[in-house]
Amino acid sequence: xxxxxxxxxxxxxxxxxxxxxxxxxxxxxxxxxxxxxxxxxxxxxxxxxxxxxxxxxxxxxxxxxxxxxxxxxxxxxxxxxxxxxxxxxxxxxxxxxxxxxxxxxxxxxxxxxxxxxxxxxxxxxxxxxxxxxxxxxxxxxxxxxxxxxxxxxxxxxxxxxxxxxxxxxxxxxxxxxxxxxxxxxxxxxxxxxxxxxxxxxxxxxxxxxxxxxxxxxxxxxxxxxxxxxxxxxxxxxxxxxxxxxxxxxxxxxxxxxxxxxxxxxxxxxxxxxxxxxxxxxxxxxxxxxxxxxxx
Amino acid sequence: xxxxxxxxxxxxxxxxxxxxxxxxxxxxxxxxxxxxxxxxxxxxxxxxxxxxxxxxxxxxxxxxxxxxxxxxxxxxxxxxxxxxxxxxxxxxxxxxxxxxxxxxxxxxxxxxxxxxxxxxxxxxxxxxxxxxxxxxxxxxxxxxxxxxxxxxxxxxxxxxxxxxxxxxxxxxxxxxxxxxxxxxxxxxxxxxxxxxxxxxxxxxxxxxxxxxxxxxxxxxxxxxxxxxxxxxxxxxxxxxxxxxxxxxxxxxxxxxxxxxxxxxxxxxxxxxxxxxxxxxxxxxxxxxxxxxxxx
Numbered sequence: 398x399x400x401x402x403x404x405x406x407x408x409x410x411x412x413x414x415x416x417x418x419x420x421x422x423x424x425x426x427x428x429x430x431x432x433x434x435x436x437x438x439x440x441x442x443x444x445x446x447x448x449x450x451x452x453x454x455x456x457x458x459x460x461x462x463x464x465x466x467x468x469x470x471x472x473x474x475x476x477x478x479x480x481x482x483x484x485x486x487x488x489x490x491x492x493x494x495x496x497x498x499x500x501x502x503x504x505x506x507x508x509x510x511x512x513x514x515x516x517x518x519x520x521x522x523x524x525x526x527x528x529x530x531x532x533x534x535x536x537x538x539x540x541x542x543x544x545x546x547x548x549x550x551x552x553x554x555x556x557x558x559x560x561x562x563x564x565x566x567x568x569x570x571x572x573x574x575x576x577x578x579x580x581x582x583x584x585x586x587x588x589x590x591x592x593x594x595x596x597x598x599x600x601x602x603x604x605x606x607x608x609x610x611x612x613x614x615x616x617x618x619x620x621x622x623x624x625x626x627x628x629x630x631x632x633x634x635x636x637x638x639x640x641x642x643x644x645x646x647x648x649x650x651x652x653x654x655x656x657x658x659x660x661x662x663x664x665x666x667x668x669x670x671x672x673x674x675x676x677x678x679x680x681x682x683x684x685x686x687x688x689x690x691x692x
Numbered sequence: 693x694x695x696x697x698x699x700x701x702x703x704x705x706x707x708x709x710x711x712x713x714x715x716x717x718x719x720x721x722x723x724x725x726x727x728x729x730x731x732x733x734x735x736x737x738x739x740x741x742x743x744x745x746x747x748x749x750x751x752x753x754x755x756x757x758x759x760x761x762x763x764x765x766x767x768x769x770x771x772x773x774x775x776x777x778x779x780x781x782x783x784x785x786x787x788x789x790x791x792x793x794x795x796x797x798x799x800x801x802x803x804x805x806x807x808x809x810x811x812x813x814x815x816x817x818x819x820x821x822x823x824x825x826x827x828x829x830x831x832x833x834x835x836x837x838x839x840x841x842x843x844x845x846x847x848x849x850x851x852x853x854x855x856x857x858x859x860x861x862x863x864x865x866x867x868x869x870x871x872x873x874x875x876x877x878x879x880x881x882x883x884x885x886x887x888x889x890x891x892x893x894x895x896x897x898x899x900x901x902x903x904x905x906x907x908x909x910x911x912x913x914x915x916x917x918x919x920x921x922x923x924x925x926x927x928x929x930x931x932x933x934x935x936x937x938x939x940x941x942x943x944x945x946x947x948x949x950x951x952x953x954x955x956x957x958x959x960x961x962x963x964x965x966x967x968x969x970x971x972x973x974x975x976x977x978x979x980x981x982x983x984x985x986x987x
Contacts, residue, residue: 428766469723471766
């Protein structure tokens with residue numbers, strides 16, 4: 398289907414969102430799906446599923462510096478109790494992010510597993526709208542927050558404990574960086590959210606920008622709970638940098654720019670192509686998998 | 693979930709679309725889903741599924757007099773051959789309606805039946821944007837095209853023949869009234885598309901407008917193929933008026949207004965509430981089911 402996406406608003410699908418110029422405004426439109434058995438275990442809390450569905454779409458808006466205008470839900474009806482908990486969770490997450498449910502559709506599910514879809518609409522707060530493709534040689538590469546918490550949380554949940562700790566919470570209830578995205582939009586050369594792992598997404602940014610990116614793994618920001626759980630070894634940092642669901646922002650800008658958002662320099666934009674990894678001064682080989690390949 | 697839809701843009705879910713005021717423009721946003729086993733038989737042509745998914749969403753834009761800006765697809769991956777045919781059909785229908793695919797998402801399906809979602813975005817061509825709720829006592833009630841063809845087509849397909857005739861085509865490849873909707877938007881008091889049957893949708897219009905609507909069944913426009921198949925009896929007209937998937941436009945305007953779109957007067961807006969049916973001058977009781985109740 399990629400071949401039929403020829404409208405300039407689609408940005409060649411190199412971005413996670415469509416950017417539509419209309420009158421004086423630029424609309425940001427994104428649609429993410431989640432499928433039972435792929436994006437959530439059948440025994441997951443339906444309220445967590447609702448949270449993640451909304452948060453993952455809002456994260457795409459955050460990466461564009463967009464102000465959310467609302468969401469539309471595509472919901473497959475299922476077992477009453479599950480649906481009720483999902484609806485309660487949806488109300489909670491929409492209120493948390495102050496986002497309106499504008500409509501959508503419900504359908505009966507005749508199958509054994511469900512799929513849910515959410516469309517999020519936003520308005521750009523700065524033009525040009527940030528994209529993956531603006532990184533310039535000499536830029537610093539930044540990441541907001543800490544990485545790997547969601548990975549660690551998933552492992553803990555999967556192993557059957559720590560369902561309410563900070564790591565599990567990072568997995569179940571990510572906080573898209575909407576405020577940071579709007580503050581950064583006027584300052585950045587390139588920006589995207591990290592949904593599939595820092596390394597994979599940084600490689601995509603390098604490719605879209607036709608530059609190289611070097612990352613110093615010793616600079617990967619880790620949280621105290623993550624360090625308690627997995628330590629601060631190089632391997633622990635590589636894992637934190639190569640798994641998804643963090644929903645932090647990855648961006649580049651010139652070293653002179655003053656960034657007023659809490660963010661960590663993890664690398665720089667260089668000539669060439671692709672990703673190069675360092676541990677302090679020592680170059681290290683790329684891991685076999687850079688991140689999580691969604692479908 | 694209805695209770696959490698409080699934003700004025702959602703129009704209380706009384707309309708099929710959200711209307712979002714942004715700068716000088718009014719955006720029209722709609723999301724419809726289709727589920728295997730509910731909206732399509734497992735042996736349906738995937739290209740027809742693609743057509744209907746796009747056409748049903750564009751019909752919601754047509755009812756707002758909107759100009760389509762593009763669509764986002766939420767697609768559950770399945771069997772390769774099915775997916776390939778769907779993608780080919782999608783290209784055909786998007787080209788037919790000159791609508792851009794702006795993006796979307798694909799997910800692996802771990803279940804035995806699939807769900808598909810489409811979001812359509814349009815820009816209003818006239819303000820105020822037509823809604824279901826503007827019908828005024830004394831208005832004439834119009835419908836575009838003919839009714840019942842899709843019903844007859846579904847029956848023929850279900851019985852295993854006539855898969856390429858005009859009735860089957862009306863079911864598989866509906867033509868949303870985009871041109872007519874834009875032409876009518878400045879002239880109408882109320883407008884909606886008929887997706888669930890004339891009677892059911894007219895009752896919804898009466899309820900939203902806080903008026904009564906009387907329909908003369910003898911005036912229901914029928915096509916020659918429909919008449920050949922089911923005759924012109926009162927029962928045949930009631931069936932044509934109480935089944936969905938026609939995707940014609942239903943609208944009201946004052947008797948003085950000159951309508952330049954091909955449409956048939958089927959009734960009028962009256963004082964009171966609800967629906968009243970006539971066969972010429974004789975009032976007849978409402979049928980047990982007014983139309984198709986989707987989920």
